[in-house]
Amino acid sequence: MISVALFNNKGGVGKTTLAYHLAHMLQRQGVRVLAVDLDPQSNLTAAILDEQELEALWGEDSELAAQESRPAQRMLFTRTDGQFTIAEAVRPILEGTGDIAHVTPVAVTEGLWLLPGNLELSKFEDKLSAAWLNSYAGDQAAIRTTTAFYRIIMQAAQAVEADLVLIDVGPNLGAINRAALLAADTVLMPLAADLFSLKGLLNLGPTLRDWRRTWQGLVRPQIPSTIxxxxxxxxxxxxxxxxxxxxxxxxxxxxxxxxxxxxxxYGTAVLGHSSWPTEDRSYEIATMRNYRSLMPLAHDARKPMFDLKAADGALGSTQKYVQTCYQEFRVLAEEIMARLEAAQADLS
Incomplete structure (x- = not known):
């Protein structure tokens, strides 16, 4: 099993859209995928689950249902009945009552599972921030806090026998993202070709190296084998x-x-080289075209863009666009798996 975090500290580049479609494409290629939503905005969770499932998961009636004069009509069963989010998993640590609670992943479809997010996860930020400095001294409570996401993910991945874990994180360099990225074997970066994304890379690269150096050099040697x-x-x-x-x-x-x-x-800021040839695009995995015209149809149909049918409104030339979308994501998924296999060999 190998994990990959999709991250760029510049928002609005299509990170969650990429994570959602990669998860579905990899699943149909035979990869057992666990998608993990560690973004407190929970956009990946909202993309995968429908409103009734979110109501069952988050324990609240939706705003739309609350506006109805009659009681909200609930399905007899949803995929999220009795399920919990990552926020519930870390609540014992947050409240000081114990260690992480076990969370069973939501079965999305055969071979694809979701560890759902929750807006309440943002409450864990301050706890993680304080724990980071205390981890330097080998404080076991702090170490359990900092490794909480990793341990939750590992338990869930083992439970469903996942081949790959896709971790969606928010666009910042805060404590939640630090703990999320520490749990990742690899990092995939969605970018836009603009000043903001490049500025994001300049901030992101040195920060990742600093987190890695601090964890591996100062904290990990002090962690007992029981954690x-x-x-x-x-x-x-x-x-x-x-x-x-x-x-x-x-x-x-x-x-x-x-x-x-x-x-x-990318070569200088992320990889840490003193210089990098501008013509060397060996780390450029793909350029994905804009599929904005397909997004509303996919949202209404509750399915990936490349699964849209005529019944979903994908008619005429739009259906050809859907086929192009499918081919591009198929090739992207295959290339990412090839790189992950090479990375796994390097890490083992």
Whole structure:
């Protein structure tokens, strides 16, 4: 089993959309996938589960249901009845009553599971922040806090015999994301070809190296064998360029200018080289075109864009666009698995 975190501390680049579609495409290629939502905004959870399932999971009636004059009509059974989120899993640590609670992943479909997120996970931020410094001194309570996500993920992955764990994290460099990324074997970075994404890489690369160095050098040697702990390899897997919707006020030349700078910024900031050839795109996994016209249809149909049918509104030329989408994500999934297999060999 190997894990990959999808991360860029610049938001709005299509990270969750990429995670959602990769999870579904890899599943149909025979990979047993556990998707983990460690973004407190819980966008991946909301993309995978429908409103009634979210109501059952989060324990509240939706705003839409509350506006009805009659009681909300519930399905007799949903995939999330009796299920818990990662926020519930860390609540004993947050409240000081114990260690992590076991969370059973939600079965999305055959070969695909979800560890659901919850907006309440944001309450764990301060606890993780304080635990980081206390971990330096070998404080076991702090170490259990910092390794909570890793241990929750490992328990869930073993329970479903996952081949791959996809971790979706929020766009920041806070304590929640630090704990999430420490749990990841590899890191995949969705990018847009613009100034903001490149600035994000300049911040992200040195921060990941600092977290890795601190964990491996100061904290991990003090962790007792009774506490499962990550190696915090966070090996850079590469980047996927999420192509924007071209507008008249954003010339193609501007897009190409930032595109040309990505290899150097990635090589120096993320990989840590003193220099990097601008023509070396060996870490560029793919460029994914903008499928914004398919997104509303996919959202309404509660399915990936590449599964849209005529009955979902994908008619005429739109159906050809769906087929193109399928081919692009198929090739992307195959390339990512090839890189993950190589990374797993390096890490073992």
């Amino acid at each position: 499962p702990a990550p190696s915090a390899s966070m090996k850079p897997l590469g980047y996927v360029i999420m192509q924007p919707e071209m507008r008249l006020d954003r010339p193609v030349r501007a897009y190409e200018r930032w595109l040309a700078r990505i290899p150097w910024v």
